Amino acid sequence: MPIVKYTYDAALHREGTVGRRGGCSWHGQEACAEQPTSSYETPNGMMAACPRAEHQIEDLYGAPAIREQ
Known part of the structure; x- marks a missing residue:
């Protein structure tokens, strides 16, 4: 499955997650x-x-498709 990259937006992340709270969910x-x-x-x-x-995500999954919101 290809990955998709967006400019960071807390609203894209589920309620209660690190990403929604403005943190790096990868680390x-x-x-x-x-x-x-x-x-x-x-x-x-x-x-x-x-x-x-x-860099770590793109190394693991490959080049992303880039989407603008």
């Missing part, structure tokens, strides 16, 4: 102090990603 709010810059739709669900996580 976890406890482990990452960086603000998310992107939201990724992945096979594991929606992930909020800081700049460091963006």
